[in-house]
């Protein structure tokens with residue numbers, strides 16, 4: 001693994017290795033001193049052409065906890081706002097010696113160009129490209145599911161996500177992803193990764209918010225949220241992405257919430273062990289009600305915490321760290 005561009009590029013074993021490494025690194029975040037010397041002297045550049053709160057801060061925290069030098073670039077306030085493109089920005093960063101470039105860009109495929117045209121010699125990590133993919137989000141989601149649904153006791157939902165069986169995947173788990181799939185890079189990356197990990201994915205959305213070609217994805221689809229609740233182990237609500245909508249995809253916000261929003265009545269129909277997820281940022285009252293978001297079924301805040309450990313694992317493995325088990329086979 002030289003880059004992380006698509007969740008679909010990961011084999012089952014590579015994905016499980018990232019999750020297992022993250023499981024070990026999660027302990028670091030619980031120490032008083034949250035730092036390991038692993039990437040001392042390496043430079044990680046965060047290249048953000050599109051707005052972000054969680055993902056940018058998460059990558060920054062991950063790189064710093066591994067002692068890397070971190071350069072943060074955001075398009076606002078940089079020469080990008082003077083029209084400098086991805087290529088020239090990347091060449092500038094390359095001249096500064098980036099070992100890894102974490103890139104978020106509004107254009108689907110931008111990280112692939114960065115990697116394949118060799119505008120940087122560093123490892124490229126896709127932190128969200130247009131409506132295409134967001135592989136580290138899928139990894140942190142899978143990590144969170146594994147902690148709650150696999151091992152850590154009798155297979156029941158652990159109160160605090162009590163850890164998971166290492167080496168385990170998500171075989172047979174039923175994951176339902178609901179909402180604006182059309183504009184969601186999170187949904188595509190999750191569908192690919194969860195399939196690789198053996199889970200069954202159902203996408204639930206109004207027909208207008210399912211992408212053309214969804215029949216080629218390794219998932220089932222449904223227009224009926226109520227019909228899927230009882231057979232769900234993890235329910236992931238997606239943000240309605242108003243900023244990417246240039247047409248009316250549903251009659252009204254109220255109509256959308258009524259059919260596809262998660263409120264307490266719907267949540268109560270999930271199996272007892274099931275968890276509720278959302279990648280953030282949430283539209284409270286739209287795809288998820290405030291009381292559900294804040295309920296004890298919700299693992300939304302934990303997803304953010306887990307994101308740092310998962311991104312530490314990705315940077316560590318890409319930048320040539322030894323595998324978590326201490327052997328020397330080299331995955332990077």
Ligand code: NCD
Pocket residue numbers: 054055128134137185186238239241279280281
């Ligand atoms: C997502 C994104 O940016 O793709 N958010 C995130 O990374 N946590 C989802 C979204 O914007 O709705």
